[in-house]
Amino acid sequence: MNTDDLIAALAADTLPQPGIAQRLVWSLPVALAVCVAAFVAFWGVRPDLGAALASLAVLKMILPVLLAGLAGAVAIALAHPVEMAGRRWAVLAVFAAVLVATFVFHLQRGGLSGLVEALSISSLWVCLTSVPALGLPFLAAILWSLSTGAVLRPRLAGAVAGLAAGGASAAIYAFYCDQDAALFVLPAYGTAILSVALAGAICGPRVLRW
Incomplete structure (x- = not known):
């Protein structure tokens, strides 16, 4: 490389790069469009969507969106x-604790037999495969956006990005899923979302290195 090439390369490095927020504004709508x-x-969509939206089943769509927002905020902070x-970690932890407490409450009411019965249906495997599949575009968008930051703990940031992506995809999948029992939704959706977080933890060190 001659002097002119070196000067040009150094000058290119000083050009402003799109920030995380700007990349998210670009990439998340694309991910949402692909997912939808x-x-x-x-x-x-499920045939009785109108009735579901007017019942407690709507929480299947609202709570994952909240998770996506909270986890996304933590992921952005980890990139700075x-x-x-x-x-942000505290709020996310409180949210997760409320979900766990809700599951324990319903488990005490329904018992282990109720849990086994709720999960012994084909919808479980549909959920466990669909949420991760729908979450891949969101995970790619979030990791690409975070890669412009200075992530010191890429595996952790990737895992939290996966939580956000899994929450977003679970909210969309909920428009299809007609299983509304808490003993199904909490463990099935939770496991599916955590699988996206695992994928994020695996991809994070590869994508977020700097």
């Missing part, structure tokens, strides 16, 4: 080393 297109093509993520 796949959902319409391969899943579709100078930014303190403690408060």
Whole structure:
């Protein structure tokens, strides 16, 4: 490389790069469009969607969106080393604790036999495969956006990004799923979302290195 090439390369490095927020603004709508297109093509909405939206079943759509937002906020903080993520972690932890407590409450009411009965249906495997499949576009979008930051703990950031992606995809999948029992939704959706988090933890060190 001659002097002119070196100067040009150094000058290129000083050009402003799109930040995380700007990349998210670009990539998340694309991920959402891909996810919705796949959902319409391969899943579709449940026949009684109107009735479901007017019942407690609507929480299947609302709670995953909240999870996506909370986890996404933590992931963004992890991409900025100078930014303190403690408060965001605390809110996410409280949210997770409420979900766990809700599951324990319903488990005490229904018992282990009720849990086994709720999960002994084909919808379980549909959920465990559909949520991760629908979450891949979101995971790719979030990891690509975070890669422009300075992530010090890429595996952790990838896992949290996976939580956000899994929450988003679970909310969309809920428009198809007609299983509304808490003993099905909490463990099935939770496991599916955690599988996306695992994928994020695996991909994080490869995508978020700097």
